Structures are given as C-alpha cells and as structure tokens.
Amino acid sequence: MEMRAVYASCLAELMEKDRHVCVLDADLAKASGTRALYDRFPKQMFDCGVAEQNMASIAAGLSSYGFKPWIESFTPFASRRICDQIAISIVYAKRNVKIVGTDPGIAAELNGGTHMSMEDIGVLRSIPGMVIFEPADPVQLRAAMPVLNAYDGAVYIRLFRKELPEIFPTDYRFDLFRADTLREGKDLSLFVSGFQLKDALEAAEILAGEGIDAEVINVHTIKPIDRDKVIASARKTGAVLTVENHNVIGGLHSAVLEALAQEKIPACAVGVQDRFGEVGKMPYLRRAIGLTVENIVETAKKAVALK
C-alpha cells in the first residue's frame, strides 16, 4: 500500500474527530496524497503556495491559537529550507506542530540531487527537544498517526510516500519512544529505520545462512533514541551495524554511536557516505550510493569480524 494513502486516510480520521487538527501545504498536497482532503475539510486544509517558511511560522501561529497543525513538503523543504522556522517559531516557542517531509533521501528518485535530503535528520536532530520519527511500513504508520497527533510538541516525520510492503503484524502495539525488535539474534545488532527495514530483515536471513545470527531492531524514532534498547542489544551481541537512507554523519549511525559512546563495541554503517544524491530510479540509486541488501550483508560481516 502507498504510504501517503495511509497517511492521508489517517489525517482524515484525525480531522474528522477534531476540528483543530489542520494541514498546511506548500504546493505539494498532490505529492503528499492530501489534495483530495481539501474538498472534504475546507476549514482544516490550507495551501500556502510555494512558501515553506511562511507555512512553518503560520503553523506556529495556528498552534498558539489552539490548533494542531501538520505541515508537509518534500524532505529538503520541510527541513533544511525551514530550519530556523522549525527551530524558533516551532520548537523554541514550544508549538505543537507536526512536520512531514516526504521522499527522504534516495526516494526522491527522478527529482534528483536538489530534492534528495541526505542531511534532514542531522539538521533537525541538533535542535533541542525535537522528535524525529521515520516509519518503516504502512502498519507502523497507521499505528503511529494518532500517537503523533496526540503528542504535544514538535515532531519531524520522515515519510517514504510510495508503496511499501507490510512488515509489522496487525496487532502491532506502537510506542513512539520504544524501538521494536523484529528479529532476535546473538552475533550482531542491526539498527535500521524507514523503508530499509525490509532490506535489513532480508540481509539477516542471508547472514543466518552464513552462520551469523543478527538481531534486527527498527529504530523508528531516531530522536530521542531508545538508548536502553540500543545499549542492551549491543552489549548482548557485541557488534553493531546501522542501516539508513541518510548521510552516515548526523543520522541514525550518529545517534546509535552517541548512545554507545561509553561501550567498547565495534560498529559499521550502511548509509550515504557524505555525498549528495543524484537523479535515478531506486535500483540504480541503491547501487550507486551503496544501499543494497548485499551492502548490508557485506558490512555486517565486517562488523562481526571486528569483534
């Protein structure tokens, strides 16, 4: 199922229940999957046009009036472009605004390097108090939406908007601040967020065939990271691999290593190696940037060898 379809239907449910929930766009409602909601919720949907800074601060103003705004755009324009508005109008001012960035990292595909945010988590993670969430499948997103809406504060939602397979069971219980263990293992801790969860699970199966028992933990909330779970798993397995669709500087790898700073545990990363993106379809970009299942398997072996 398309992630944006799940996202839009959840938003519709939230707006139906609470007239203070509203959505602001910067001319990308179609891309976000929310364009159809304009007719249904004319007093809760607002298109600001191509003016992301204004959108972010308007949302803060609406929040000061008791509204619960969600703002949405492509990841680079929902993060680095409006970094100061997020930092000051929203987070510093303690406003209840949800910031949705779609097409993270290589998911921007044919829009290419200009639209490919390899740094959004890093940029926003350094803002005090910011919560950063990246869903891995439609089930998790559906479970998260009401929780995110109920959370009284700023959350950045890094949303892969296209089709993703369902991974979590239908009875999945979501906790915004607790990471989920999808596969228990004893040789390696594999921490992953977003669409690469599926890749990580596939890689774990391959590794199992080669005698490496990998634990797969989905870190859906990169900040605040579930320190206890990260440390407990790393201590148990003694080796760490992070997998992310983001620069290895500033994102999940950095967050995991910060949590493990006082542990003597080797760690490797599959992620964007401090480079910009480029135009292409996902299969090409995975290969070009090094985000394939094979990359995960090979890097996992290196991490285990470092023990």
Next chain:
Amino acid sequence: MSVDLKKISLDIRCDVLKSIGHLGVGHIGGCLSVVELLSVLYFEAMNIDPSDPKKPGRDRFICSKGHAGPAVYAALANRGYFDRKELLTLNEGGTNLPSHCDMNRTVGIDMTTGSLGQGFSCAVGAALGSKLEEDGALIYTLIGDGESQEGQIWEAAMFAAAKNLDNLIAFTDYNKLQIDDLVAKVNDVAPLAEKWAAFGWNVIEVEDGNDVDQVSEAVRHAKLGVGSGKPTMVILNTLKGCGVPWIVDLGPGNHNCPITEEQADAAIAALRGEE
C-alpha cells in the same frame, strides 16, 4: 477607558530607559520608536484583560521585531500584567523578561519572536486561527523596516491578503535606520505604501508615528478595515531613539547601544521635566 495616552507614553518611555539603563545595554532605539504605538494598543485599542491574560477571544499583539521586547514589557507592566519592579530584571540570568519576546516566559506575550520575519507569519497564523474560531478577535503585529527586507514578510503579506484576513492589523516601525546604516543605503524598502497596496492590503500612513493622537486615529481607522476582506498595514514614520536627543543622534548606532544608569536617569529627568 478614558486614558491620557501622552502620560502613558511618557511612563512607558521612562520605564524602557530605566530597565535598559539598569542593565547597561540594549535595543534602545527601536524600543523608543514604538512607545506611542504600544500605549495606544495596550491602553486604548485592544480588547484585553490583564487579570486574565489568556482570556479566549482576546485581541493579540505579536511583536515580530522581537528586539522591542523591553518596550512591550514596559507597556505590559504599566498595564498591570506584572509588577513594574520586574522590569529591572531585564536580560538578567533567569529573568522572565529576555531581550526578545518569549511566550513561554512572560505573562501577556502571545508569541515568541526574535528571528526576524517569523513573528509576522505567526501573526498571520493567529489571524487565520481567529477567523476559524469566529471569536471576533483582532490580531495586531509590528514589524521593523529593516525586518521588511526578510523574504518571509512578503510571503506572509501575500498569504494574508489571499486569505482575506481583515482581522489582521500590522504596523511598520519606519524609523529609516537599521544596524549597519540607513535602510535606504543598505537595501531600500521604499516605497513601502505602494508595496503593501500592491500586495492587496489596506494601507494607512502616519506622518508622525511618535504622536499618540495620530497613532490613535490611525488605529481607529485601521479597525474600519475589518469586513473589507483585506488586512491593513499602518506605516508609522517614527524616530529611532525618540525622546532622548543624544540617543537619536547616534543614528544607526542606537540600535543596540550602551547606556549607563546615570544617563538613563538624566534622560528620564529631562522627559519628566517636559511633562
């Protein structure tokens, strides 16, 4: 409420000098230029209740040029939001009165501002909120002339007009100076009236924005814009540092400048002598 706005302006101006003088440095110029506006808003125009600062449906003032915080605090204290003695804590560690307005610290402040351009968009958001709530509130906001160089101001200007936010009354503190030099020399914002009109706003120009009677009349006039379908911009031609000749004479240097307690007291005595 029958009030002597000239007397109130004098009290606020003296309290600005006292609080910044006590500290020794601050954004004096751009605080003194907006004193008359704050007197009119807080003591005449706005539907507010100091005993119930969060009252639903209240009018709001969002000071987008957040560095005029000390002037807003002086107005709030004189209006009874908190004790005037607290003004002497300005910018001290742990104070509730930071240099720039903070809605989470100061009673009576409705929006955190300081990063220029943003407060104006926040005011637009509040005006939209008020329209949705149908609470009849008016949203007042103040921007600087230097601040008008921010692109975000014009994004918000476009949106407010497009969404017919006629419950929004904005003011430009057109004192013609910014930190580095004259606004006209740095990156001229003129012609302001034509710009705002072109963006679809009602525009009112006030020849002397430091004359309370002119400001009061302009605000009365601006309120008539409610129902017009257009937001209103009141351009206040002001004097940066107004009320203290040596501060005025500093020109662009009075944006954020040192002032001793003795200098502040002397300025206050001179102002009071003119009373």
